[in-house]
Amino acid sequence: MKPGSKARRIGIWSTAALATAATLTGLTVLSVNDSKPSQDDQAHAAVPPPPPPSQRPNIVVITTDDQDVASLSVMPNVRRLLAEQGTTYANSFSSTPLCAPSRASFLTGQYAHNHGITDNSEATGGGYEGLRKTETLPVWLTRAGYSTAHIGKFLNGYGAHRRTEIPPGWSDWYGLVGPSTYTMFGYTINENGRLRTYGDMHTPQRGLYQTDVLASKAVDYITRRPHADRPFFLSINTLAPHPELPAVSGQGRWTAPRPAPRHQTALPDARLPRTPAFNEADVSDKPRHIQRLAPQNPLQLDHDHRRRLQSLLAVDDMVARIVESLRSTGQLDNTLIFFTSDNGMMEGDHRINFKEHPYEQSIRVPLIVRGPGVQRGRTEQRFVTTVDLTATVLAAARAKPGIAIDGRSFLGTAAPRSRDMLLETGPRVGTTPWYTAIRTERYLYVEHSTGERELYDLLTDPYQVQSRHADPALRKVREDLARRLHLLRSCAGQSCP
Ligand SMILES: [Ca+2]
Ligand SMILES: [Ca+2]
Numbered sequence: 001m002k003p004g005s006k007a008r009r010i011g012i013w014s015t016a017a018l019a020t021a022a023t024l025t026g027l028t029v030l031s032v033n034d035s036k037p038s039q040d041d042q043a044h045a046a047v048p049p050p051p052p053p054s055q056r057p058n059i060v061v062i063t064t065d066d067q068d069v070a071s072l073s074v075m076p077n078v079r080r081l082l083a084e085q086g087t088t089y090a091n092s093f094s095s096t097p098l099c100a101p102s103r104a105s106f107l108t109g110q111y112a113h114n115h116g117i118t119d120n121s122e123a124t125g126g127g128y129e130g131l132r133k134t135e136t137l138p139v140w141l142t143r144a145g146y147s148t149a150h151i152g153k154f155l156n157g158y159g160a161h162r163r164t165e166i167p168p169g170w171s172d173w174y175g176l177v178g179p180s181t182y183t184m185f186g187y188t189i190n191e192n193g194r195l196r197t198y199g200d201m202h203t204p205q206r207g208l209y210q211t212d213v214l215a216s217k218a219v220d221y222i223t224r225r226p227h228a229d230r231p232f233f234l235s236i237n238t239l240a241p242h243p244e245l246p247a248v249s250g251q252g253r254w255t256a257p258r259p260a261p262r263h264q265t266a267l268p269d270a271r272l273p274r275t276p277a278f279n280e281a282d283v284s285d286k287p288r289h290i291q292r293l294a295p296q297n298p299l300q301l302d303h304d305h306r307r308r309l310q311s312l313l314a315v316d317d318m319v320a321r322i323v324e325s326l327r328s329t330g331q332l333d334n335t336l337i338f339f340t341s342d343n344g345m346m347e348g349d350h351r352i353n354f355k356e357h358p359y360e361q362s363i364r365v366p367l368i369v370r371g372p373g374v375q376r377g378r379t380e381q382r383f384v385t386t387v388d389l390t391a392t393v394l395a396a397a398r399a400k401p402g403i404a405i406d407g408r409s410f411l412g413t414a415a416p417r418s419r420d421m422l423l424e425t426g427p428r429v430g431t432t433p434w435y436t437a438i439r440t441e442r443y444l445y446v447e448h449s450t451g452e453r454e455l456y457d458l459l460t461d462p463y464q465v466q467s468r469h470a471d472p473a474l475r476k477v478r479e480d481l482a483r484r485l486h487l488l489r490s491c492a493g494q495s496c497p
Contacts, residue, residue: 056146056231057372058335059393060218060322063106063235064315065099065153065242066355067341069364074267074309075316078368081323082339086370087378089410093421093439095386097343097355097362099242100127100156101425102386106342107136107155109390109405111422114492118426118434120156126428127157131167135402137390138169138233144399147171147227152214152237153181164193172226174217176210182245184210184258184311189217201248209260211238211311215318219325231334233397236322240315241308241345256303259310266313270306272298277349277359277463285467286350287452289433293351301348308345336371336396338389350464358423358437358446358454359464373412383418383441384410387496404493417441420497422488438485445469445481455481 072078094102096112104110104117108131112118119126133139138148149172159165159177166173173192180187185208186201199208218236225232243254259266272278279295280286319339326332343355344362355362367384370376387407394401395409408415418441425434437446437454444464446454453469455478461468468474488497 056397058232058234058326058331059146059338059396060234060236060326060335061338061340061389061393062315062319062322063103063237064312064341064366065237065239066343066345067241067312067366068345068347068361069366070273071241071309071312072366074270074312075319077316077320077323078339081319082337082368082370084377086337086368086374086376087380089367089369089380089382089384091381091383091418092340092365092367093363093383093385093423094341094343094355094365095422096424096426097357098425099342100130102342103155103237104131105386106390107131107138108403109137109387109394109401109407110403111387111406111491111496112424112426113489114406117155118424119428121429122157123429124427128155128160129157131155133167133169136167136169137393137401138167138235140169140394140399140401141233141397142169142171143402144397145230146397146399147230147232148235149173149221149232150175150235150237151217151221152176152235153239154237159188159190163188163195164190166190166193172221174214176239179245182239182242182254183248184239184244189213201245204258204261206261209314211240211314211318212260214238215314215321218318219321222322222325222331223329225329231397233393236318238315238318240311243304256305256307257311259307260314260317263310263313266310267306270309271302272305272347274298275349275463276465277361279348280350280465282465283351285454285465287433287448287450287454289450290350290352295351296348296353298348301353304353305347308347334372336369336374338393339366339368340389341365356425356432358435358439358444360462363423363439369411380410381417382410382415383421385421406491406493406496420484420488422485422491422496424489436485436489438481438488440481440484443477443481445478445485447482447485453478 096102100120101112101117104115108115117126117130122129141148148170150170151174154175163177175190177188177190183201185199185204188195188197199205240257244257246252249255283291326335344364345355346352346361349361388410391407392409392411421439423437433449435446435448442459444456454467455469456464
């Protein structure tokens, strides 16, 4: 390990350092138009035939729900067992920062404009019912000889109509059913076709906390290896740190998640940083739907923030249990572990207490990888996005997708540090307009369905408090970004950068 690398690694865990990093990453502006196609496609043609399944790695993907990057600071096991033993991707983005569209992108390897799911609700063709399930990652991995298991949250609306349905491609299935997904106690799991309910929504009970039960199922799967002749793909999806159903509190609104009983009094001093974006004082530069927002109650935000962090402590415990079970069964050295989230979260940033929007806290997600061939203790600056994770899993498994996928593998391939990142939402139930946006190393440029525009220079404005879409000095920049965005939002497969 190089001197100083430890300090640098630890540095990424603080919010202040993240802000500094955001400023620093703006210093070099690469012309992304010059970027070459990823080398892994060329490499694919040159590799020998796939090795027998027994030589391929097991793959574990841990996905939290609505976790912002800074919250990794309260997860020492993630740091010690994953980050210090693997590579942290400091510029990882969710292409559609909303639950179902982002999860659909991971499962299909496609941007939302290609898989078609832009909403959590089936009323607009989104959610579980909208997913074309016969061509998804677990189906392709099964074809390639993998055993596949899913544990926890799936796409919104799963189990709402057919509670015992098991989506194609999963050899073991422990999916959280319907709206009960959004409770830490009293949820129902479809356990390979058999429904089982754990406790009561209103009665916290030791041993029945959702994250702990999901962790036990993961450990059981890893230990039992129901298909020991095949490598496995294990997908674990926690509700934490996503809010719980309105019915839980009876307050008529979604409320911050309950922590595990053992973590109820943890992190008493946790408080959100008051950055310039926090309850942004002047939102006149922003689109009308943001201008209409009143500032959020900072004390409520701090309270919810603390609960979110407390709920992540059980996820951190889960990571330790998973790594330990892999170690004790002799599988750790041959297992790739990915830790990520479906989207980020704004906690008062620009007066918003949600994700979905194209701002930094919403689009940035944790991404840490450890396992065979992955460099240890490294922080990687290259830009990666949701669909790249799919491509990376496929490449590691030597599996082929059944449809054209939009992502590029990020392990073991040379790539430019920055490339054009597409951000996009689409029609949703409700009134929020949708957008397409491009995030480059220096700029964020947004085109809203209302015709409104935003443009931020992250070099001079890392907190995105002054949109410069109307600034004549940036006219050429804006035109160039608009041209690049036009290509991005209709790209498919090989035509995606
Ligand atoms: Ca989410
Ligand atoms: Ca402003």
